[in-house]
Amino acid sequence: KQWYQRRVRVIEGWSCLRSVYGPHMDFICGGQYQEFRASIRRFVNTFQQVANCELVVFFAGGVSQEERAEWARRKSHNRDTIGLVMQSLRQKGYSPDRKHFLPNETHVQVFRQVLLSCHVKVVSTPHSTGRAMLDYAHKNEAYGILANDSDFIMVNAPRYFSLHHLRISGNTISTMMIDRDKIAESLDLPLTLFPLLSCLLGNDIVSFELLEPFHSRLLALVDEEDGEGKKREVSDGLQLVGAVITFVRELEPEVQTDITGNISGILEKVLPDAEDKEELRALFLRGLEQYNETTVAPSATDSNTDNSPFTVSFLSNASTRVIKIIKSVGMILLSFMARKYQLPFLSWLVVISEAGEKSSDPRVDVLNHLWRFA
Numbered sequence: 001k002q003w004y005q006r007r008v009r010v011i012e013g014w015s016c017l018r019s020v021y022g023p024h025m026d027f028i029c030g031g032q033y034q035e036f037r038a039s040i041r042r043f044v045n046t047f048q049q050v051a052n053c054e055l056v057v058f059f060a061g062g063v064s065q066e067e068r069a070e071w072a073r074r075k076s077h078n079r080d081t082i083g084l085v086m087q088s089l090r091q092k093g094y095s096p097d098r099k100h101f102l103p104n105e106t107h108v109q110v111f112r113q114v115l116l117s118c119h120v121k122v123v124s125t126p127h128s129t130g131r132a133m134l135d136y137a138h139k140n141e142a143y144g145i146l147a148n149d150s151d152f153i154m155v156n157a158p159r160y161f162s163l164h165h166l167r168i169s170g171n172t173i174s175t176m177m178i179d180r181d182k183i184a185e186s187l188d189l190p191l192t193l194f195p196l197l198s199c200l201l202g203n204d205i206v207s208f209e210l211l212e213p214f215h216s217r218l219l220a221l222v223d224e225e226d227g228e229g230k231k232r233e234v235s236d237g238l239q240l241v242g243a244v245i246t247f248v249r250e251l252e253p254e255v256q257t258d259i260t261g262n263i264s265g266i267l268e269k270v271l272p273d274a275e276d277k278e279e280l281r282a283l284f285l286r287g288l289e290q291y292n293e294t295t296v297a298p299s300a301t302d303s304n305t306d307n308s309p310f311t312v313s314f315l316s317n318a319s320t321r322v323i324k325i326i327k328s329v330g331m332i333l334l335s336f337m338a339r340k341y342q343l344p345f346l347s348w349l350v351v352i353s354e355a356g357e358k359s360s361d362p363r364v365d366v367l368n369h370l371w372r373f374a
Contacts, residue, residue, distance in 0.1 A: 006054040011049065012163070013059040013122075015148035017103040019043070019166045027101050028085065033110055040114040043168065050171045053143065056121045056136065058129040059112060066286060067128060067204040078102055128204065131290065151203065152235060153180050154194045154291050156368050189280070194250050195291035196259050200244050200270065205287035214270045218243035257295035260288060 025032045047053045063071045083098050088096040115122050127134045130151050137145055137158050144159030145152055152160040157180075167177040176365045183189045202208035222243050255262045263284055267274070274280045 006048075006052055008137075008140055009053045009055050009056045009085075010130055010137045010142050010145045010147075011055055011114075011255060012133065012145075012149065013057045013111060014103070014108065014148035015163050016057070016146070017107055018098075018101055018106075019163060019168070021101070021103065021107065023098060023325065027098075027103075028089070030104070036110055038113050040111060040119060040292075044115065044118045044120055046168055046171065046173060054121075055115075056142075057112075057115055058123045058133050058136075059108065060129045061124055061126045064127040069207045070202075070204045072210065113303050143167060144177070150293075151198065153178060153183065154198045156180075167324070187245055189245060190256070191250055193259070194257060195249075195288050196266070197244065198291070199284055199287040200248065201241065203287060204288075205290060207281060211270075213273070215240055215244075218247065235350075243259070254308075260285065263288075320329055 020036075020040050020043050021027065022035060025035055025039075044055060044102045058222065064307070073368055080101055085096055085100050085102075088094075088100075090323045112122055123132065123136070130149060133145060133147070134152070134155060134157055136142070141159055144161050144163045145157050146163055146166070147274060148163040160178045160180070165174075172282055180194070184194070189197070199206045200211065200214070202211050219240060222239050251266070255265065259266070264281055267277070267280055271280060
């Protein structure tokens with residue numbers, strides 16, 4: 001990366017709404033669009049000016065057939081949340097705390113339009129954003145991904161930052177970077193088994209409801225080992241995650257080295273009473289396939305030929321040498337060179353500047369700056 005280039009941050013738009021919609025705004029009645037716009041602009045300016053980051057925000061389109069079951073489950077959970085909000089309004093007469101915040105479709109449209117007015121690149125995907133964000137981050141060598149999706153732990157994402165822990169106060173930005181290597185080390189679980197772990201816990205392809213018999217069986221074994229009279233120190237959710245991790249860790253070594261080839265044997269242990277074995281096998285294979293590492297790291301040529309107006313282009317070889325001279329020798333030495341070699345030096349800059357002005361190349365501003373300085 002050149003010293004003048006901003007770092008690209010890839011952000012999941014829907015999850016980001018909770019951070020952008022200010023805590024003082026009424027999310028029940030809504031209508032505070034002026035404050036919402038001001039909050040979005042502060043969010044963008046903080047990243048661009050303080051953190052020197054270029055933001056690329058992704059928004060999901062429709063829902064694919066494979067992910068429809070999980071989408072329906074989440075919508076059902078949203079109905080339960082709305083029920084809690086209405087109950088709080090009836091009983092207490094005021095809005096509940098922010099943990100029940102649910103953005104509506106109007107918020108998404110306002111968010112998208114204000115981002116565009118702030119010259120932020122907005123990308124809309126046909127379906128979910130996960131794979132598109134990952135491919136874009138690898139292709140453009142992004143500094144990191146800011147999202148709230150555990151799927152980015154299962155794949156080799158460049159620096160996964162948690163939106164849930166994002167805090168912006170004045171000129172300070174803080175969040176948590178999740179290191180999948182450290183997680184694998186602490187769990188004593190190879191990274192190659194993370195996709196299987198995700199499928200056995202339930203993801204967008206393999207629904208949680210399908211795995212309920214398997215989960216219930218694991219929790220029953222945990223209760224037997226701990227004893228019925230022993231008080232649980234952790235919730236059922238944490239116990240379930242621990243039990244599934246143990247199940248994956250205790251698979252035979254030859255099975256761990258070839259999950260796809262041994263998926264039928266694994267499913268015999270997970271769901272032995274399933275009726276359609278072939279359909280279940282195909283479902284799990286699709287669930288594992290979404291974590292395949294298909295993206296190749298971009299070459300220098302790919303970076304140089306990116307014509308996106310939101311990506312800082314690399315300078316040509318000649319202008320890059322000029323920038324390095326300015327940075328290394330300083331203004332005093334360059335002034336001396338300009339006075340000593342006035343005609344050749346200035347003529348060389350004019351030729352390059354005129355060539356740049358004939359195109360829409362973003363390096364024109366740099367060359368014009370050099371011209372004025374010289």
